[in-house]
Amino acid sequence: MENKHYDRPFTVDTADVITSDLLEPIEYAYKSKRSIDIKITQPEYTSVCPMTGLPDNGTIIIEYRPDAHLVELKSLKYYLMQYRNVGMFYEHVVNKILDDMVSVINPLYMKVTGEFTPRGGISSVGSAEYIKP
Amino acid sequence: MENKHYDRPFTVDTADVITSDLLEPIEYAYKSKRSIDIKITQPEYTSVCPMTGLPDNGTIIIEYRPDAHLVELKSLKYYLMQYRNVGMFYEHVVNKILDDMVSVINPLYMKVTGEFTPRGGISSVGSAEYIKP
Amino acid sequence: MENKHYDRPFTVDTADVITSDLLEPIEYAYKSKRSIDIKITQPEYTSVCPMTGLPDNGTIIIEYRPDAHLVELKSLKYYLMQYRNVGMFYEHVVNKILDDMVSVINPLYMKVTGEFTPRGGISSVGSAEYIKP
Amino acid sequence: MENKHYDRPFTVDTADVITSDLLEPIEYAYKSKRSIDIKITQPEYTSVCPMTGLPDNGTIIIEYRPDAHLVELKSLKYYLMQYRNVGMFYEHVVNKILDDMVSVINPLYMKVTGEFTPRGGISSVGSAEYIKP
Amino acid sequence: MENKHYDRPFTVDTADVITSDLLEPIEYAYKSKRSIDIKITQPEYTSVCPMTGLPDNGTIIIEYRPDAHLVELKSLKYYLMQYRNVGMFYEHVVNKILDDMVSVINPLYMKVTGEFTPRGGISSVGSAEYIKP
Amino acid sequence: MENKHYDRPFTVDTADVITSDLLEPIEYAYKSKRSIDIKITQPEYTSVCPMTGLPDNGTIIIEYRPDAHLVELKSLKYYLMQYRNVGMFYEHVVNKILDDMVSVINPLYMKVTGEFTPRGGISSVGSAEYIKP
Amino acid sequence: MENKHYDRPFTVDTADVITSDLLEPIEYAYKSKRSIDIKITQPEYTSVCPMTGLPDNGTIIIEYRPDAHLVELKSLKYYLMQYRNVGMFYEHVVNKILDDMVSVINPLYMKVTGEFTPRGGISSVGSAEYIKP
Amino acid sequence: MENKHYDRPFTVDTADVITSDLLEPIEYAYKSKRSIDIKITQPEYTSVCPMTGLPDNGTIIIEYRPDAHLVELKSLKYYLMQYRNVGMFYEHVVNKILDDMVSVINPLYMKVTGEFTPRGGISSVGSAEYIKP
Amino acid sequence: MENKHYDRPFTVDTADVITSDLLEPIEYAYKSKRSIDIKITQPEYTSVCPMTGLPDNGTIIIEYRPDAHLVELKSLKYYLMQYRNVGMFYEHVVNKILDDMVSVINPLYMKVTGEFTPRGGISSVGSAEYIKP
Amino acid sequence: MENKHYDRPFTVDTADVITSDLLEPIEYAYKSKRSIDIKITQPEYTSVCPMTGLPDNGTIIIEYRPDAHLVELKSLKYYLMQYRNVGMFYEHVVNKILDDMVSVINPLYMKVTGEFTPRGGISSVGSAEYIKP
Ligand SMILES: [Ca+2]
Ligand SMILES: [Ca+2]
Ligand SMILES: [Ca+2]
Ligand SMILES: [Ca+2]
Ligand SMILES: [Ca+2]
Ligand SMILES: [Ca+2]
Ligand SMILES: [Ca+2]
Ligand SMILES: [Ca+2]
Ligand SMILES: [Ca+2]
Ligand SMILES: [Ca+2]
Ligand SMILES: [Ca+2]
Ligand SMILES: [Ca+2]
Ligand SMILES: [Ca+2]
Ligand SMILES: [Ca+2]
Ligand SMILES: [Ca+2]
Ligand SMILES: [Ca+2]
8 A cells, every 4th residue: 555656746936935015005095984894805825735745725814904005906816826836834824914914004903814625634724813003 | 828908898987976865765663662773785786896997796785773764775776776887996885885875864873885796716895884973 | 668557466454454462472381490582483474565565575583582471373473464465664564563572472582573585686684672671 | 282263364365366467478589580498486476275274485487488479577577466365276376377378478388387385394396387289 | 265174193292201310411521621512403303282283393402511421312312202292382392301401410501492393484493591500 | 332222202103003094185177288297395204213113204205297186285294194103114104105195196197205314324215106007 | 655766877778789799719729629518607797677777687608519619708708798788688688699609609509598686576597599500 | 845654543454354244135015016216325434545544434325226125224334334444445345335235135226326525635426336137 | 123233343442542642733933923713624533432332423623722833734634533443422532632732732722622423313512622821 | 097917926837748647547446347437526626827827726527437447536636736837728628638538547438527716707617528439
């Protein structure tokens, strides 16, 4: 019962290929009147498991309450696409997305959740939160 | 791999074509006894994305606690139909519906939510709240 | 594009055909020991829209915490059947059911909810509450 | 363990109140080119059980292949509304709808199905077919 | 439109055929360390309606936080089977199961819920709670 | 690891308590015009497993094409209730229901299906058919 | 009980604003080897009901077996967007889409289905087929 | 990015530990009248993957038409339990179950299907058939 | 109605074959910045019922808030696989997994839940919690 | 309303990076006795759209009837992973997978289906078939 060895047919990048520059803020026109609760879902996220070198697939959920800026959705799509061939633990992916989003749109509140599809039968979800001091 | 250019086959309007005049209040007969929690769902909302000029589709949910007036449902249907060819960010649509509804029926509480169908795989939801001072 | 006129093929009654006499209380045998939380669902409710004269269909949900009496379910079925050809706004139906139920079984707590099926794409839900003073 | 008697709070009509006159045909513009398969669903049908005098609720499904005429949907809604207070076995309702529809739009093929909600735990479905000779 | 009379083809028992003796406690090995939240679901419960003499079907849910004892599941199955031909209102069934379970395993907390399938279109749910003094 | 013995808390009957006399035919008014396809579902069927003496639960589905008679639904409910405390293999239950129904309403076609809930993780479905010679 | 009159807040176009020029064929590279079965679904279709002047919403499904050409999906999106403010019966919409698609990609087989959301409780589906002679 | 090695914490058996002796036939009482279609589902099947030595989980479905014998369900449960620690490709498992069942109950027809849960994201289903010559 | 005896076709182990050594911690890189909420689900858990000697199947859910360490998922898979042939009550399994996980990754918070599939119709869920002192 | 330009953050490959060498056949042990129907599902497929350079996501389904060989599932996983950064129309992807699989395991029958997630609201499915001559 040998376990044949395969090479992954693509190159794995490190996290420094990812830049928050792709994220574009847009002005929130109702800032003077009230805030708003926003939930964005990208069910087609993919990156690479640093233990196995194999693709990880999942859903990224971003919940936030803006201050003066919203995130432009198309720019967020391109930002998340940067993780495609990067090898990172999902617990760290969730934290990095949170840090980058907070640095660009400076919200009152934000929570980032990653729901990852099963590997060896086991699925997992991680979520991290930021509250403006 | 060129990305062919298409013209949108309809004219995009601005938000000033929308009037709260279409919204009709009806008297709430039990005002002297107790209030009531109401949730209205319109899953066939459509407007236009101001970034791409393409249709946005979604569900508008209005939750409120009336004071002396309810909103008449058919008048609400015609009010929401005014957004059909208007170009607005959904975060601002949700706020404008809230402002117009509050001005017409003057409720104790109201929350407006917009759930928008996926674009580039990404879906989003926004909701804004009003509490009578 | 003319919009043909139809007459509704049945007579619409007013709310005074409805009597709370049909509701029968039964004794709650465990009153001395503890109360109980009860939720009753009638998904086959129908009445008539007073704006259009057309049938309204929906689900009536009654949640309560009895004091000394329960409502007998078959008597509740006949009570709700009285609304079949009555023309009332659903926000007022919910309040009238609550008033009639409270007068007959005198509960510690009661909430009545009406969930109405879509009209012109729009669905709505209303719920009113009573707490024994 | 007595089984209390209740009177139904509305009058039950017989089938002769129903007229196929309410059904309006509209011209099928592509008759010369090809036919089309159509399926219409009315999930809010109600009539009265002739055994118990109690409301029957269900879904009426009409599938057909038109020849020269389609049925106008609003006229069909008013036609079906005529059964609201009529006492008929559902197996006969399905046949009567089929006869009336065939007489008005004269299709190449038609099937009428009635799906009735549970009574005493038991639900039932009946369907009858017509093929143009 | 006569409503034919049928005799129920089985004998209805009274509540005194039910004994809590069938319930068997087992020792909770982690009592000294921490408690645990347990939820048991029996979706195949049946008893008899005392108004109509007809079977009632439903789901019994038992949620508890043990002190020194757990309930053995097979003994619970046989305990609940005792209600099969007993005529009791479900609001009283829920209270009796709670009393019997508390007397045998003496928990820190327990809640018993009965969800009953529709009769005449109407379904209902009842739940009662116990907190160790 | 002993497997404690329990006695079933009710008496198990044999199949001869079941009589087809409870089944009532009603006239099919459209016999001269066309037949109809009927499907009846009783999801609250119960009988007893002859191997273990424990309740079996399941759904009985009767599909048929009548000749001159339909089965009256309330009579069918009482007929099926006769199996409540009878010990029979489900493969034989399905055949007995088919034989009794055929003898009373003499259909053009009939199929009886029993879908039984899991025992020891294993669920099973059986169905038998009759075609009028 | 008057039925207030509303004007639709947008202009309704006629079918001649729609051109099949927007549809772009792409070459099917495996034509010499085998054909392929393709099913395309656009759940965000909208046009206008010519009876009421109100929006119709639905899903357009195109199933085909190409000969030498496929349809490019982005061009199909822009083609279908042309119906947004056009007033047509859905039975005719389905036929027009079929005619336009067949003229541009000349398939071995094609079926167009339109599933329309409920109006007055009634939903409907229509589908038309083409087979290459 | 090393891939740590783990040893499986149980012994893997070969297929010869499995005996069809555990399967018990029971007589089919209606053999002289008609056959019956039976479908048995065991959703808690488990065996071991011979490539990786890891557990495989899935659902085994057995569909058959008996001649003179049925399979007793509890005996089938014990028969299937024999595969728990056996290392076999699922395509061969399905064939072995089919051979063993056919040898014991000699049916007119039998089909065995195995639906296996995802491994590395990939799920698979296999089914083999037997028809009595 | 005898209840045939079967021998379980595999050996049942005791809990001392299980070692927490298989669980591998990995460093949580964002410890200095913020914690994270993690939920891991293994729906393919199996062990053995100590009352019957038969397999128990279920889902193990681990929710935690790490301090300095995460659990490596593949190591968790192998850890849980150790229970495959062990005979333990599920209420004790949940506690043992919690103790072992806490000893290895020392989290701020952890909750372990076991959802077990039905036996004799009855399913059950148990969950235990740990909060860092 | 400008439409900002983004560059895709990864390199797109052409189809010649894909080799069928990764697919490993395994012997079908029951070839002499009977064939088997197999259905394999990979819901985590991804490649790149050659029109937009953006990721396409979908499910690949392979249904086949083997002759002398099965495909080893882990080798299939690595084979499909080769498409990750390749730019191909999905209609051609389905054909290429079919060609490669047929060349390696030479089945009696095979069908490959690709179900692709929505782009611009539009989803599509394609499937191609092979029958051994
Ligand atoms: Ca930027
Ligand atoms: Ca991983
Ligand atoms: Ca106004
Ligand atoms: Ca947009
Ligand atoms: Ca009274
Ligand atoms: Ca007419
Ligand atoms: Ca009836
Ligand atoms: Ca005892
Ligand atoms: Ca009789
Ligand atoms: Ca059994
Ligand atoms: Ca063109
Ligand atoms: Ca319309
Ligand atoms: Ca034997
Ligand atoms: Ca495997
Ligand atoms: Ca270790
Ligand atoms: Ca090779």
